[in-house]
Amino acid sequence: RLEGAGPKTVAAVWHKLGVTDIEGLEQACRDGRLRQIPRMGPTRCKSILKAIERFRSRTGRMLLHRAVGYAEAIVARLRKVPGVYEAIPVGSVRRRRATVGDLDILVTARSSTAPRRAFVEMPEVAVVLAEGPTKSSVRLTSGLQVDLRVLPRESLGAALHYFTGSKAHNIALRTRAVHRGLKVSEYGVFDREGHRLSGAREEDVFRAVGLPWIPPELREGTGELEAAEEGRLPKLVEEAELRGDLHVHSDASSDGHCTLEELWLAGLRLGREYVAVCDHSRSRPLGLTTERLLEHAARIRAFNRAHPEGPRLLAGIEVDILPDGSLDLPLEVLASLDWVVASIHSRLRDSGARLTARMESAVRSGVVDVIGHPSGRILGSRDPYPFDLPRLLEAAREEGVALEVNAQPDRLDLDDKGCRLAKQAGVRVAISTDAHLADHLANIRYGVWVARRGWLEASDVLNTLDLAHLRAWRRRGHRAPRHEPRSPAAH
Numbered sequence: 001r002l003e004g005a006g007p008k009t010v011a012a013v014w015h016k017l018g019v020t021d022i023e024g025l026e027q028a029c030r031d032g033r034l035r036q037i038p039r040m041g042p043t044r045c046k047s048i049l050k051a052i053e054r055f056r057s058r059t060g061r062m063l064l065h066r067a068v069g070y071a072e073a074i075v076a077r078l079r080k081v082p083g084v085y086e087a088i089p090v091g092s093v094r095r096r097r098a099t100v101g102d103l104d105i106l107v108t109a110r111s112s113t114a115p116r117r118a119f120v121e122m123p124e125v126a127v128v129l130a131e132g133p134t135k136s137s138v139r140l141t142s143g144l145q146v147d148l149r150v151l152p153r154e155s156l157g158a159a160l161h162y163f164t165g166s167k168a169h170n171i172a173l174r175t176r177a178v179h180r181g182l183k184v185s186e187y188g189v190f191d192r193e194g195h196r197l198s199g200a201r202e203e204d205v206f207r208a209v210g211l212p213w214i215p216p217e218l219r220e221g222t223g224e225l226e227a228a229e230e231g232r233l234p235k236l237v238e239e240a241e242l243r244g245d246l247h248v249h250s251d252a253s254s255d256g257h258c259t260l261e262e263l264w265l266a267g268l269r270l271g272r273e274y275v276a277v278c279d280h281s282r283s284r285p286l287g288l289t290t291e292r293l294l295e296h297a298a299r300i301r302a303f304n305r306a307h308p309e310g311p312r313l314l315a316g317i318e319v320d321i322l323p324d325g326s327l328d329l330p331l332e333v334l335a336s337l338d339w340v341v342a343s344i345h346s347r348l349r350d351s352g353a354r355l356t357a358r359m360e361s362a363v364r365s366g367v368v369d370v371i372g373h374p375s376g377r378i379l380g381s382r383d384p385y386p387f388d389l390p391r392l393l394e395a396a397r398e399e400g401v402a403l404e405v406n407a408q409p410d411r412l413d414l415d416d417k418g419c420r421l422a423k424q425a426g427v428r429v430a431i432s433t434d435a436h437l438a439d440h441l442a443n444i445r446y447g448v449w450v451a452r453r454g455w456l457e458a459s460d461v462l463n464t465l466d467l468a469h470l471r472a473w474r475r476r477g478h479r480a481p482r483h484e485p486r487s488p489a490a491h
Contacts, residue, residue: 005048012037026052062144063379065409065446067093067100070144074105074122078148081118083110085153090163094216096449098379098412102145104163112150119148155187158199161206162186168221176209176225184208217452236452239445241464244274244311247318247341247372247404247432248441252296253279253287258438260303260313266438267311274467275441276339276432278316281328284345290333293317297337312467314338318372323347325361327368334367339474341404341432343372352386359387363395369474370430370462371396373406373413380410389418393425400476402462405431407447408440419454430462 005025013019016037017028028034029045029052071089078087084107088094091104107115112133119136120128129137129145136148151159162170163186177184181192188199189208198204203213211228215236218224227233248263249256256279258266267275277300280287288296297315304312316339320328327334327342334340342362344355362368374392375384396403403422406413414422414429422429431447433440451461458464465473 005051022052061099061101061380062142063409064093064096064098064100064412064449065443066142067103067144070124070140070142070146071103071105074103074119074146077122078105078107078115078118081109081115083114085109086156087115088160090160091165094164095166095219096217096453098415098450100144102147104147104149106156106159106163107148107150108153108156109150115150116148119146151186154200156199157201157204158184158188159186160202164216164219166220169219169224172221172225173205173209176211180209182208215452217449218455220453234455234457237448237456237458237461237464239448241458242431242444242448242461243466244272244276244463244470245433245435245441245444246276246314246339246370246430246463247278247316247406248275248435249279249318250277252277252292253284255280256436258436260300262438263441264303264307264311264313266435266441267313270441270444272311272441274312274314274470276314276316276341278318278339278341281317281319283320283322283328287320287328288317290329293329293333294336316340318343319368320345321358321362323350323358325358327362327365331365331367334365340367340369341372342368342370344376348376348382348385350385352388355385356388356391359392360395363392363399363401366399368401370402370404370432372404372432373408373411373434374403375413375415375418377413377415378410379412384413384415389421390425393422393427396427397425400473402428402430405429405447405450407431407433407443407445407450409443409446412446412450414450414454416450416453419451419456419460423454423456423460428460428462429456432463 013025013028013034017033019025019028026049029049034040034045071093075087075089078084086108088106089103090106092100093103109115116131116136120131120138124140125138126141127139129139134150137145139145149159174184183190184205188196189205190196198208206213211225212233214224214228214233217236250260250263251257260277263275263277279296282289300313300315315337317334317337318341319334321342321344322328323346344358359371359374362371375387377384403414405419419429429451431444431451433443435441435443462473
């Protein structure tokens with residue numbers, strides 16, 4: 001759970017110092033006891049203290065996919081309560097933030113009694129924090145706090161806007177309303193005399209201040225009001241526009257758990273046109289050597305010939321970017337594949353400059369299609385490494401290489417800010433699941449949510465292309481293998 005404290009470190013501080021928790025580790029760093037352990041000098045102690053600080057800043061928040069699971073289950077239950085008209089999750093979940101502090105749900109109903117009782121009596125409730133006619137709060141056994149607000153139907157639109165947030169967005173919109181002689185609250189839109197003008201529909205709130213409706217994912221106070229006023233709001237990418245998945249794993253290498261047929265069936269069920277099978281290369285445990293990779297690619301192509309209908313399986317690889325910036329397999333072998341994802345899995349504590357140079361070397365190799373999970377973050381346990389994204393994007397634009405939005409729920413990497421920078425730089429992204437189980441191909445929606453928060457349209461996303469156009473994209477500019485990349489130290 002703590003960066004820089006792997007199994008060996010944990011065992012050493014337990015055996016030598018009797019430390020069993022983060023608080024004890026922090027105290028051992030501060031009082032100098034940690035230095036009794038070999039290779040635990042002042043620099044390492046300082047690094048661990050910073051890791052503890054980052055860990056504490058992350059605690060108390062739940063990953064989006066888990067929060068969405070709770071929200072969908074609770075809303076489904078409330079919608080079945082007699083007298084309930086609508087039940088809608090709002091707040092960070094509706095804006096699709098990567099992590100969620102608590103869950104807010106709005107309900108309109110004939111009476112607040114029935115939905116309120118159904119809410120506080122849910123089996124997953126650990127404790128009822130408050131119960132009232134318009135607001136009730138509970139804490140679930142998972143630790144997640146959930147707030148229920150029951151309101152009249154005529155206020156639903158205003159309440160949807162208000163409780164969706166963000167705070168910065170709401171302040172900006174209310175300020176705009178004041179300049180027009182209006183007041184906007186969770187109850188509606190009012191004139192100077194306090195007469196209610198509208199509020200039943202969310203669109204009414206925006207219309208009152210002279211704006212079109214703004215998608216929830218954009219409501220972060222980062223220029224969305226100005227874009228709306230100037231007619232520059234993007235037509236955000238939809239999950240239905242994705243034609244394929246460009247990074248999945250099979251049982252051919254270490255950590256995949258599904259056969260080619262299982263991947264094919266999952267792609268068929270989800271309506272995919274293509275699925276890129278990208279198992280690990282040889283530097284990973286049980287990864288593919290050159291010989292095994294070529295055999296695997298032959299099996300994939302034979303499978304396609306035996307299954308002329310349904311999604312095409314692309315013979316690919318997730319090739320490691322090694323510490324010296326070279327790729328883990330020969331360039332001519334990589335060039336023979338249908339798809340190449342290049343990722344960093346080792347030496348994650350290298351300097352930002354070195355990590356950037358490693359990825360740039362891969363981009364300029366002439367055989368790489370996409371850089372996988374570029375920041376290396378694991379939500380809740382590992383912060384992104386400090387690489388130079390603008391420099392990487394410049395190289396990617398020059399070489400015609402995409403960056404991945406990895407849809408694994410604990411990665412979501414690139415993040416939304418990175419997506420927006422990629423769009424501005426003219427670099428496409430590939431939204432991929434990095435699925436290790438066939439069922440995980442459905443996780444692509446989490447990557448779509450990230451892309452939407454990053455203002456991306458279908459034209460910004462590589463795998464909205466059909467297979468013929470995807471292949472044409474690959475042929476432009478980066479299909480000829482070049483020299484082996486130089487060591488980052490030489491950059």
